[in-house]
Amino acid sequence: MTKICVIGTGYVGLVTGSCFADLGNTVACLDVDDTRISKLKNGVMPIYEPGLEQLVSQNVRAGRLSFTTEYSEALKETEIAFIAVGTPSGSDGEADLQYVRSAAESIADLVDDPIIIVNKSTVPVGTGDWVADVVRKRRGGKALEFHVVSNPEFLREGSAINDFMNPDRVVLGSTEREAANKVAQLYLTLRCPIVITDLRTAEMIKYASNAFLATRISFINEIGNICEELGADVCEVARGMGLDKRIGPSFLDAGLGWGGSCFPKDVKALAHMAVLHGTQPQLLQAVMEINRNQRRRVIVKLRKALGGLNDREIGILGLAFKPNTDDMREAPAVEVIHLLQNEGAHVKAYDPQAMENAGQMFPRLTLCSNPYEVADGVDALVLTTEWNEFKQLDFDRIRGLMRQPVIIDGRNLWDGERLRAQGFNYYGIGRGNHLPD
Ligand SMILES: NC(=O)c1ccc[n+]([C@@H]2O[C@H](COP(=O)([O-])OP(=O)(O)OC[C@H]3O[C@@H](n4cnc5c(N)ncnc54)[C@H](O)[C@@H]3O)[C@@H](O)[C@H]2O)c1
Ligand SMILES: O=c1ccn([C@@H]2O[C@H](COP(=O)(O)OP(=O)(O)O[C@H]3O[C@H](CO)[C@@H](O)[C@H](O)[C@H]3O)[C@@H](O)[C@H]2O)c(=O)[nH]1
Numbered sequence: 317m318t319k320i321c322v323i324g325t326g327y328v329g330l331v332t333g334s335c336f337a338d339l340g341n342t343v344a345c346l347d348v349d350d351t352r353i354s355k356l357k358n359g360v361m362p363i364y365e366p367g368l369e370q371l372v373s374q375n376v377r378a379g380r381l382s383f384t385t386e387y388s389e390a391l392k393e394t395e396i397a398f399i400a401v402g403t404p405s406g407s408d409g410e411a412d413l414q415y416v417r418s419a420a421e422s423i424a425d426l427v428d429d430p431i432i433i434v435n436k437s438t439v440p441v442g443t444g445d446w447v448a449d450v451v452r453k454r455r456g457g458k459a460l461e462f463h464v465v466s467n468p469e470f471l472r473e474g475s476a477i478n479d480f481m482n483p484d485r486v487v488l489g490s491t492e493r494e495a496a497n498k499v500a501q502l503y504l505t506l507r508c509p510i511v512i513t514d515l516r517t518a519e520m521i522k523y524a525s526n527a528f529l530a531t532r533i534s535f536i537n538e539i540g541n542i543c544e545e546l547g548a549d550v551c552e553v554a555r556g557m558g559l560d561k562r563i564g565p566s567f568l569d570a571g572l573g574w575g576g577s578c579f580p581k582d583v584k585a586l587a588h589m590a591v592l593h594g595t596q597p598q599l600l601q602a603v604m605e606i607n608r609n610q611r612r613r614v615i616v617k618l619r620k621a622l623g624g625l626n627d628r629e630i631g632i633l634g635l636a637f638k639p640n641t642d643d644m645r646e647a648p649a650v651e652v653i654h655l656l657q658n659e660g661a662h663v664k665a666y667d668p669q670a671m672e673n674a675g676q677m678f679p680r681l682t683l684c685s686n687p688y689e690v691a692d693g694v695d696a697l698v699l700t701t702e703w704n705e706f707k708q709l710d711f712d713r714i715r716g717l718m719r720q721p722v723i724i725d726g727r728n729l730w731d732g733e734r735l736r737a738q739g740f741n742y743y744g745i746g747r748g749n750h751l752p753d
Contacts, residue, residue, distance in 0.1 A: 317341055318502060321394040323419045325352055325383070327363055327577070327643070328436060328469050329400035331476040334371045337381035339505055345383050346390035356383040364642040364669045367477045387422045391431075396499060397423055398467070399447075400436045409584035410592075411440050420447045423462075424454035430461040432495050436469050438522050438582055440589055444489065444515035463495035466515050468522030473576065474640030485509045489518020523589075526582040527600060532567040533574045534606040540570035540746020541613070550746030551728055570746040572648035572700060572726040573610035575637035580607075580646040610745075611651040614698060614724055615659070617743055621722045622695050626660035629719065631690035634701025634727075635667035635674045642669040644677060648726065649700040653678060666690045668703050688717060696722035702729045711738050 318341045322333035325347040333345040347353050352362045359376070361369050375381035384390050391397065401415035416437055423433060433451070435444055444464045451462060466489035471479035486503045488510065490496040496512045503510060511521070540550035550570045558565030574580070583600055590597040615625070622628050637647035644650055649665070656663050657680060664682040665674060671683055684690045687706060691697055691714045699706060707729060715721055721740045725732070728744045735742040 319393050319395050320344070320502075321346060321390045321397045322436075323347075323390070323397060323399050323422075324401035324415070324437070325349075325356060325362070326400065326402060327365065327473055327476060328471065329398070330356075330361075330363070330372070331365065331368065331471060331480055332398060332400055332436060332469065334368065334375055334381060335477065335480045336502060337375035337378075338371060339502070341380065341502065343375075343381050344390040344392075344394070345381065346387060347383075347385060350385055353383050353385045364640075365473065365476050366640055371477060387426050391423065391426050393429070394427070394431060396432045396434060396502070397427075398434045398436045400469075403437045403439055403581075403585075405581040405584055409581075409588040411438070411581070411585045413439065413443065413446075416443065416447065417450055420450045421454050424451040424460070427460065427462075432463050432465055432498060434465045434467045434499055435519075436467050438468060438526075438578065438585075439466075439519060440585060441516045441519045441523070443519060463490060463492040464515065465490040465492075465495050465499050466518035467499055468518060470522075470525065473643055474638060481506065483508045485511055487511045487513070487518050487521050489513050489515040491515060523582055523586040526579055527586050527603070529567050530574050530579045530583050530607070531599065531603045533569070534603040536568045536570045537573060537610050537746070538606050543746045543748055547748040549748050551744075569728070571610070571728060572614060572652070572745070573607040575646040575648050575650075577637075577643060577645040580604075611648050612655065613745075614652055614726060615655045617724055618656075618696055618698070618722070619659075621724075621741060621743065622720065625656060628661045628696070629694040630656050630661045630663050631684075631694040631697045631718075632663060632665035633667075633687055633690060633697065633699045633706050634703055635665055635670040636701050636703075639701055639703045640669075642667075642673055644670050644673045647700070650677065652698065652700060652726075653681060664690050664694065667701065668705055688713060691717040693717070693719050695720040696724060698724045698726055699729055700726050702727040711735060711740070715739055 320336055320341050320343045322329045322345045325345045333343045337343040355362050359373055399419045401419050403411040406412040444466045448464045488496040500510050543550045554568035557563050558568050587597040587600040635649045653663050664684050666684040723740050723742045725744045732742045732744050
């Protein structure tokens, strides 16, 4: 049993803290956001993540998990402090480290016993050394025995608990092998490969992994765009490719492109690091450009199908950047809605979890309480997030409600042939169906 402190109670901090508590450790989760902590103290989750509420309440009841806004309370007798604060994109695409700095300074101010500081946030290569400098400078001459370990997180929103508890690997980087070994002990019961390396390599593994996954998606989207012109079906192409063991089937779903709180900012940050150090990240630039175009292509399709967008009614199914989350950061739906509204379209939408976030983001968006309300009177329906709830809709009812039977399936979720047989003008992504010019 280890006494742990997790700084930041967002998607990563809260999941990390509750999972470590569940594995038998004593965990204090800390956040500077009062509202978030009082919600958590009352058993209310500040984010939607399947299974999280139960995991938190179980471990709070067992006395292994607590929440606070007080650094002094959270850091009391802590052996390992995880920094899991946000690292958003700055103005040039570089990662903004102000929250990491503030967390490191608070540790430096309040701790006198030996401590391991673990960077779990996604941070630029070199940040581990920088955190050590920040702590040393802040201490002035006051001695502190501490080591910095990089432990990037690979969980996905929507399946975060399962990903944390069943990782493909755990990556640890440190200049001090003993410190990395101590952190490794926390993960031993998960029985997964543990890669122990130096700080900078560990930090790069995180960026390279995200950039590679984003590249796969942009690649298949580019293939999809070519398929559309040549009359091939990208879904079948991806299946045929993915059966090759060297390629594998994951992350080959063509659609509106990648969004979320990680891929966009991390690919940008990696490209920024490259440029800063005199390297041209040509592939990363193309990967980002393809992704930007993927959203715009939907607008082009709609314009063609409806002969213009001014005063058209468009229905959007799905607002979160992917299913099983309420997170709308860089969600494809956000850009699609902006582009539609800019062209004078009236937009209605529904999402099973992201309605509250959407209401704050789009004052002019009509929020509906189910897919049928969205379909009512629209000229086109656009599927932007492949929630389970959208998989089996009553399309006869939808056909009867819509003003024009145009469907853009931005996630290739539905059976196009069946929908065409039901009277829809169905357009998937990369599925070889041409629109008239
Ligand atoms: N979201 C994901 O799926 C995911 C997965 C892997 C890695 N990451 C990385 O993990 C980090 C955290 O991401 P997230 O999505 O959990 O962020 P988030 O925005 O959901 O949460 C960050 C939390 O940190 C708190 N915070 C900010 N400054 C603080 C401070 N000085 N002291 C204490 N708390 C502070 C904020 O109030 C907020 O609650 C990022 O670097 C991200 O790139 C995210
Ligand atoms: O074949 C695919 C797979 C995903 N996506 C899109 O890609 C984005 C990201 O999806 P996913 O990776 O499932 O979600 P995240 O929760 O953002 O997780 C990514 O980002 C996290 C933060 O760094 C990492 O920890 C995870 O390993 C990494 O998968 C979403 O918009 C998806 O719709 C596709 O378009 N096609």
